[in-house]
Amino acid sequence: MSKPIRQQFADTMLALGQDDPELVVLVGDISHFALQPFAQACPGRYYNVGICEPTIISMAAGLAKVGLYPVVHTIAPFIVERGFEQIKLDFCYHKLGGNLVTVGGVFDYSTLGCTHHCYGDFALLKTLPGAQITYPSSCLEFDLLFRQAYRNDQLTLFRVPGTAHEVELDAASIQFGKGIRVVEGADLTIVAVGPQLRSAMAAHAALEARGWRPEVLYIHTARPLDAELIRASAAKTRRVLVIEEHMRSGGLGDEVLRETHQIGGVSYAFLAVPDVFVRDYASYEEHCARLGLSAGGIVREVEAVFGSSPEKQLV
Amino acid sequence: MIAAPGRLRQANELRKRIVEIVYEGKDGHIPSAFSIIDLIDVLYDSQLRHDPAWPEWPDRDFFILSKGHGCVALYAVLEKQGYLTREDVSLFCKPGGILGEHPDCTKVPGVEASTGSLGHGLPFAVGIALGLRIAGRNNRVYVLIGDGESNEGTVWESALVAANLRLGNLCCIVDNNGSAAQILPMDPMTAKWEAFGWVAGEIDGHDADEIRHALGGLRFESFGQPKVIVANTLKGKGVGMLEGHGQWHHRIPNEEEFRHIMEVLS
Numbered sequence: 413m414s415k416p417i418r419q420q421f422a423d424t425m426l427a428l429g430q431d432d433p434e435l436v437v438l439v440g441d442i443s444h445f446a447l448q449p450f451a452q453a454c455p456g457r458y459y460n461v462g463i464c465e466p467t468i469i470s471m472a473a474g475l476a477k478v479g480l481y482p483v484v485h486t487i488a489p490f491i492v493e494r495g496f497e498q499i500k501l502d503f504c505y506h507k508l509g510g511n512l513v514t515v516g517g518v519f520d521y522s523t524l525g526c527t528h529h530c531y532g533d534f535a536l537l538k539t540l541p542g543a544q545i546t547y548p549s550s551c552l553e554f555d556l557l558f559r560q561a562y563r564n565d566q567l568t569l570f571r572v573p574g575t576a577h578e579v580e581l582d583a584a585s586i587q588f589g590k591g592i593r594v595v596e597g598a599d600l601t602i603v604a605v606g607p608q609l610r611s612a613m614a615a616h617a618a619l620e621a622r623g624w625r626p627e628v629l630y631i632h633t634a635r636p637l638d639a640e641l642i643r644a645s646a647a648k649t650r651r652v653l654v655i656e657e658h659m660r661s662g663g664l665g666d667e668v669l670r671e672t673h674q675i676g677g678v679s680y681a682f683l684a685v686p687d688v689f690v691r692d693y694a695s696y697e698e699h700c701a702r703l704g705l706s707a708g709g710i711v712r713e714v715e716a717v718f719g720s721s722p723e724k725q726l727v
Numbered sequence: 728m729i730a731a732p733g734r735l736r737q738a739n740e741l742r743k744r745i746v747e748i749v750y751e752g753k754d755g756h757i758p759s760a761f762s763i764i765d766l767i768d769v770l771y772d773s774q775l776r777h778d779p780a781w782p783e784w785p786d787r788d789f790f791i792l793s794k795g796h797g798c799v800a801l802y803a804v805l806e807k808q809g810y811l812t813r814e815d816v817s818l819f820c821k822p823g824g825i826l827g828e829h830p831d832c833t834k835v836p837g838v839e840a841s842t843g844s845l846g847h848g849l850p851f852a853v854g855i856a857l858g859l860r861i862a863g864r865n866n867r868v869y870v871l872i873g874d875g876e877s878n879e880g881t882v883w884e885s886a887l888v889a890a891n892l893r894l895g896n897l898c899c900i901v902d903n904n905g906s907a908a909q910i911l912p913m914d915p916m917t918a919k920w921e922a923f924g925w926v927a928g929e930i931d932g933h934d935a936d937e938i939r940h941a942l943g944g945l946r947f948e949s950f951g952q953p954k955v956i957v958a959n960t961l962k963g964k965g966v967g968m969l970e971g972h973g974q975w976h977h978r979i980p981n982e983e984e985f986r987h988i989m990e991v992l993s
Contacts, residue, residue: 436861456861462891464884467850471888474854477839478862482854497844502851505841507833 417572418515420551422446424558425483429454435562436475438468440486442515447485469495469512473502476510481563487521488514488530488571496536499567504540509565511558513572518657518685520574523693531685534634535662537569544568545634546588547606549577553586553632560588573657575696577609581630591638593645597627599722601645602710605631605656605664608683611700612655614707619714623721634664639671646672651718653681655710657700660684681717683709738765738935739992742965744803746992750985752819754828758963758975760800762904762932763871766958767792767804769938770869779809782836788866789855791840793848794873794902795829801838802826810837846879848872849899853889856897860949867947868897875906877913883923890924895951898942899925902932904960909972920955932958966991 426449429435436457437450444460451458461468465486472482484491491512492499503510514533521528537543544566548554554572561568585592594609595616604612609630619626627645631638646652652672654665665682672678683704690699700706704713741764749755767790771777775788792801802819805811811826818824825834829843839855842848852870859866872882889897901920907913920927930941938958945954962976963969966988980988 436858459857459892461888462884464881464888466846466881467853467884467888470847470850470881470885471854471857474851474856475858475861477851477855478858478864480858480861498847498850501841501844502847505833 414551414576416574417548417551417554417576418443419446420554421485421513421572422450424555425450426453428559429457432481434480435483436480437483437485438472440465440468440490442486465490465495466498469498470502472510473498473506473508476503476508477506481509481511483511483513483562485513487516487528488533489516489528492530492533492536492569499537499543500540503567504542507542509563509567511562511568511570513570515572515574517571517573519690519699520696522696522699525693526689526691529690531657531659531690532662533569533571534658534664538635538662540567542566544636545571547571547573547632547634549573549606549609549632550579550581551576552581552583556583556586557588557632571606573607575607577607579609579613586632589633589636589638591633591641592630593627593641594630595626595628597649598625599649599651600624600626600714600718601629601642601649601652602626603629603631603642603652603654603664603668605634605654605658608655608657608705611705611707611710615710618707618711623723624714625722631664634667637664637667637671639667642668643672643675646678647675650677651679653683653710653714653717655683655705657705658684659687661687679718681713683713738768739965741768741800741803741807743989743992744806745799746980746985746988748799748802748816748819750980751817752821753979754820755799755979756796756828756977757799758969759794759797760803761964761966761969762960762962763794763797763902764800764803765933765935766871766900766902766938767800769935769942771804771808773939774942775869776866777837779837782810786864786866789839789852789868791842791848791852791855791868791870792830792838793840793842793852793870794845794876795842797902798828798830801830805835805837808837811835845873845876846881850881850885850888852897852899853885853892853894856889856894857892859896860894865896865949869900870897871900871902873906874901874903874913874916875910877901877907877916878911886920886923886925889953893950894953895948897953898945898947899953899955901955901957902960903957904962906962906972917957920957924952925955926952927955927957929957929959932960933964
């Protein structure tokens with residue numbers, strides 16, 4: 413198992429910060445110790461500002477106003493939900509670029525209750541013109557996507573998961589705004605977002621054994637979305653399943669429907685967080701299993717929606 | 728202190744211009760603009776390092792009008808200073824124009840922040856001040872907020888942060904026109920800022936000499952206490968029927984009222 417992606421965030425800041433004097437990191441009392449190497453290597457460019465997230469976001473926009481490249485880092489709901497108006501107005505309305513690096517997205521803080529959950533962040537940010545959304549789910553992806561996007565003068569969310577997908581991807585294939593066809597198939601498209609790539613790959617083997625030839629697409633950048641890749645696959649397989657750690661409302665499932673509905677004759681299945689508060693206390697894995705965000709969940713959903721095999725499609 | 732007659736004439740000319748802009752655009756907040764016009768006029772006339780021919784001049788001082796609903800005052804001063812043409816201003820709140828009832832910095836030369844939602848300007852200015860210090864630049868940062876706006880939590884978050892970061896290149900001006908007293912009183916305003924670690928002073932926000940003296944006496948430095956000037960003002964200052972916290976907050980004068988206001992200011 414590789415190091416936590418959150419540690420990779422600290423490592424990337426250290427590596428980049430030494431070359432880029434315009435990179436500034438603001439945190440809301442989190443990852444303070446992990447970022448000390450950056451703080452020491454880049455004096456005057458690291459601030460543990462305080463527990464005042466809206467102010468941190470507006471401040472970061474002020475840094476961008478004078479030509480710096482700010483990174484705001486703290487727990488997902490406190491950035492995206494509490495600080496939403498600051499993101500909307502001080503970054504997006506002002507047309508200023510900046511970077512939000514969140515941890516504790518979805519229900520990664522699985523036993524802390526809904527105050528510390530955040531599964532509606534993509535939906536919120538998608539309402540903001542110019543906002544970009546990434547979900548880098550391996551250390552390599554974080555490092556590459558951050559380097560590719562952090563100075564592109566847009567507001568970019570890097571949702572850092574607590575669990576990596578553990579699927580090895582070719583570094584050259586990891587391009588901001590581009591999806592990856594991980595496995596080529598013929599009769600079923602599985603669109604996997606973030607850590608759920610692991611479920612998709614496990615389900616792929618199980619479905620193949622049942623006679624399916626699934627195509628697995630991996631999405632690490634939800635906005636801008638690689639719609640062309642998804643459309644081409646949907647047109648080929650005519651069956652699309654989307655699995656994502658986001659609320660059903662406003663998630664990638666909606667985007668996939670919008671981008672492919674004109675193809676015609678395509679059937680869909682969706683695995684997402686239902687539109688409820690996840691009030692149970694459980695581990696991340698247990699939450700995923702209960703919500704069907706797993707290999708088993710994919711297989712069950714495929715058989716329930718599309719039939720037990722490509723030849724026995726449900727009508 | 729009684730302002731010199733010439734000075735009063737100039738302030739009244741700007742007030743008349745504010746009323747013309749609102750009357751022609753059929754929108755705007757006259758009393759809020761009258762409350763801050765003397766402060767903004769002195770800032771641009773004698774305090775800010777700025778260049779109307781080059782609004783993005785890297786060495787300029789930054790002025791953020793956080794209480795964006797008073798923006799007609801800023802527009803009148805930007806026109807006077809040469810950032811805006813008479814034609815720009817004639818299209819206030821009209822299709823094709825760049826001036827709305829809240830300022831948009833992506834459209835209006837000389838405007839540094841798109842404000843309107845209260846509580847954003849000070850934290851934004853804190854970021855600018857910090858960023859300038861990080862970049863080793865000695866530009867000064869001024870932000871004007873309202874006393875009613877000071878009900879917002881982000882104002883006090885930012886006040887804490889600015890003091891903790893020792894942003895000595897930052898000056899906040901509070902337009903203390905009594906709006907908060909109608910809602911959630913903020914008194915004693917000056918003592919609050921001092922308690923948050925700022926160097927605080929209090930002035931008559933309509934006395935140009937006092938404003939100039941207070942602003943001119945500030946010592947800006949990379950590291951030091953941030954400064955706040957609590958400017959005691961009056962909404963609608965200068966025309967009796969507009970003064971105070973009544974119906975004129977967002978009212979557009981009719982023809983008769985327009986003539987009366989212009990007559991009073993003449």
